[in-house]
Amino acid sequence: MSPKVRDYGLVLMLIVAGLVPLIVGLNPYLLTVLILMLIFIIYSSAWNFLTYTGQGSLGHAAFFGLGGYGSALIASWLSLPPFAAVFIGAGAAALAGLFIGAICVRLKEWFLAMVTFGFAIIIQTLVVSRQFSGITGGWDGIAAARLMPGGGGTNLLIEYYAILVIGVMVIVIFWLILRSKTGLAFAAIRENELEARAAGINPVKYRLFAFLVSAYFSGVAGALEVHHLGYITPEIFGVDISFWPIIYSISGGLMTLSGPVVGTIAITIVWDGLQTFGLTYGRFIIIGLLLILIIIFLPKGLISLPDRIREYRDKRKK
């Protein structure tokens, strides 16, 4: 797929996203699925943003959860409307991102994966520890203000469009960063750090920046989810929450803007589709198998599928 076609694809998706609720109507179940899907699109895109510098994280739940806690607490302390608290509360995730980024910038691959994974566990331990459970509510968690108090189909519809706007904003921000000089620096660091350094690029600075941005928007996604659900518990730091954006991004296609979007939509459809068949463990088995097959046979993700089919067809013609 040429870049232009891909851009049109994104615009097309946006139009569909705008129209979908009209088809779905005011069905609360489907609207909730769509809202969570949008939140996870933001989260996966934020996770994917980190891979542009050649870094990968196994502990993004730390940022997702910290954004959630930060926002829930700020909303209740300052009695701010949740839509404002989301962007301030995510600052907690950004701070943590800066801290963990500073530890990680010189580490690579597995080391980085391990430190980020461990960090999510340390944060969870701190949140439920005796010292902090006065603020965080320990394992019981705390209540968070609803995005749209009252609930019901209409409110969910407003929520959906609001989160859609935020999601589009986030992806546009990523796009602007990536097409700027910073994006070029990311690519240079990813491809060859030594040469990048020789060209006067400071890898530490750019890696930290990528960590900061990725953590902040993961925090935004976490805060949105928490305010959508109306509560937060330490389970938000769980391993599953760290792994979902990875699964989404890989199945869609790493290091592309549309990859996480496509991946989240495709996997959500598979996931919720399987639920209607009543599979509990079977769902996880299928998702695991799907992930392995995609990594081996479609390393560039689902978005490369049209290319692959065309290639295959051309080969057969000859």
Add this chain to the structure above:
Amino acid sequence: MTGGLDIVLQVGIWGLYAGCIYILLAIGLNLIFGVMKVVNFAHGEFLMLGAYVTFTFYAISGFNPYVLLVASVPILILIGVTIERLCFRPILGTGKLNEIFISIGLIYLIQNAAAVIWTDEYRIIHSPFESITISVFGVNLPLDYLIIIITTILILIGLYLFLRKTRLGKAMRATSQNRKGAMLMGINVEKMDMISFGIGAGLAGAAGTLWVVSGQVFTPYMGSIPAVKAFAIIIIGGLGSIPGAIVGGIILGLAENFAIFTIGGAWKDAISFLILIVVLIFKPTGLFGESAE
């Protein structure tokens, strides 16, 4: 608390026992890493499968669970070889992140397949020596822990002899030192990959049996945390260093159990990662590691 020393000794033995499980996992990971330069984050699933294989054979045969090492190790070697062949070989050399990602797929696949086969209830086996304790320096130690520590030492000696004295072991070490060089010497490196993965999985299976006989509960989801800790251990000890893995395993086992005793059980998992982060800040190549790539 009465008499500080015997408590220290008691906690120390718990730590050593926990360390044994970690060492078996970590050495397997290290072996695989050495030969293939691949990290298998799903290594803990081999531990879990080892536990359930032991459980199943125990339920069928009623043998002394220690004897069931002869079942869990070969079965896990077979599973390990299969997984290497089907999942890791196709992606060898396509980037290090891919290995991590494929492990995540494997984690989901294996855990939930186990949950389908054995259900996700908590399981437990009672060892026949459960109530026997041996008095050492006035401290009563469970016999099981001593047997587990001795079994681990025997396995390690066996592995050492295999790697040092046999032709196959030497070929494996050659592959891990220099893959191209080994290939030029006529060593079938892909066969070495398969064997090292198999041995690694077998060691994890042995760890699973030892986990079960110590009377700890197990579920299909038990594997992830020990695996990640085993990985922390090989980073702390230095990638590819077997003595490092042993020292790292003992450090982590002891630190965890003393942490439970002093600052509370909730810190059991976090403490390992705190140690990891501190080690990486001050010595990014690990305690015994020579140099980063």
